[in-house]
Amino acid sequence: MNKEQLTYFIKKRAYELSFLECGISPSGFLEEEAPNLERWLKNEYHGKMKYMENHFDKRLNPSLLVEEAKSVLTFSYNYFPKKLQNPETYQIAKYAYGEDYHIVIREKLLKLVEEIKVMVGDFAYRVFTDSAPVMERAWAQKSGIGWIGKNSLLLSKKKGSYFFLAEIICDLELVYDNPFKTDHCGSCTRCIDACPTQAINEPRIIDSKKCISYLTIELKDEIGKEFNGKMNDWIFGCDICQDVCPWNRFSTPNSEEKFQPAPHLLNFTKKDWIHLEETTFNKLFKKSAIKRTKFSGLKRNIFMS
Structure with a gap:
């Protein structure tokens, strides 16, 4: 099987496994991203996410993650829900409506890897689902999936931004896609203007210390009083x-059965969230990303909201 046939096979199977996109980029050092990452860390925009300071070189060089890496395969997977929470209750990010995406998407990628092995034999690879020092949005842009918007998220003209990104870094030589070079945000500043905590310092630069996602998930300390209200x-x-x-x-709504929200989640009122007990929390969110914040963290967040 030549690289053209293998590339076709991989992309075909990716779509059959319900991925929105599969883009492929040649592996290499992320020269343009290096100074931006260094500046972001120097300004301490990562807050108390100390792990962001680790493995600086690995974030920029896939060959330090997979020896002799030749290709970075980037996949996008839709999580936009069919139904939304009641807007009058406490809100959780849409990506957490269903089961933990780390597990769901990793299983799909590992299935694809096994199918590739059938075609070409063993090869060196690693699978990533937001689980290692990989600059996934940079690789997604280099593989033609979309561009990085002013809110720092990857945007697609046809799909929006409600999708997960995941990668396979491997030593297979494949046919590569063209990088996405056009910025379609234009003069729009809706994301910057709408952020209630002014976390978007400037286009594509997020001060995590002010970001609600960081405050409610990553921050383990008390949330500062400056965020009251x-x-x-x-x-x-x-x-x-x-x-x-x-x-x-x-x-458009996703079709992944494991991402569909449980009825209790959509029907929860503020009273239900306030009176939620730890045993119920552990039962309801056993397979959910919400367990990351732990029961004590969720209660803290409710109090601050």
Whole structure:
């Protein structure tokens, strides 16, 4: 099987596994991204996410993750829900409506890897689902999936931004896609204007210390009093900068059974969230990304909202 046939096979199977897109880029050092990452860390925009300071070189060079890496395969997977929470209750980010995406998407990628092995034999690879020092949005842009918007998320003209990104880094030589070079945000500043905590310092630069997603998930300490009245009822993550993005008018509901929200989630009232007990929390969110914040963190978030 030559590289053209293998590339066709991989993309065909990716779509059959319900991925929105599969873009492929040659592996290499992310020269343009290096100074931006260094500046972001120097300004301490990562807050208390100390792990962001680790593996600086690995974030920029896939060959330090997979020896002799030749290709970075980037996949996008839709999570936009068919039904939304009641807007009058406490809100959680749409990506957390269903089962934990790390597990769901990783299983699909590993299935694809096994099918590739049948075609070409063993090869060196690693699978990533937001689980290692990989600059996934940079690779997604280099593989032609979309561009990085002013809210720092990857945007697609046809799909919006409500999708997960995942990667396979491997030593297979494949046919590569052209990088996405056009910025279709134009003069729009809706995401910047809508952020209640002013976390978007400048286009594509997020001060995590002010981001509601960081405050409700990553931050383990108490949320600062300066955010009182600014959380807009978000208790796990935040979708404000996506909800206002004009490109998300093209988002369509996902068909992944494991991402469908349980009825209790959509029907929860503020009273239900306030009176939620730890045993019920552990039962309801056993397979959910919401468990990341832990029961104590969720209660903290509710109090701040």
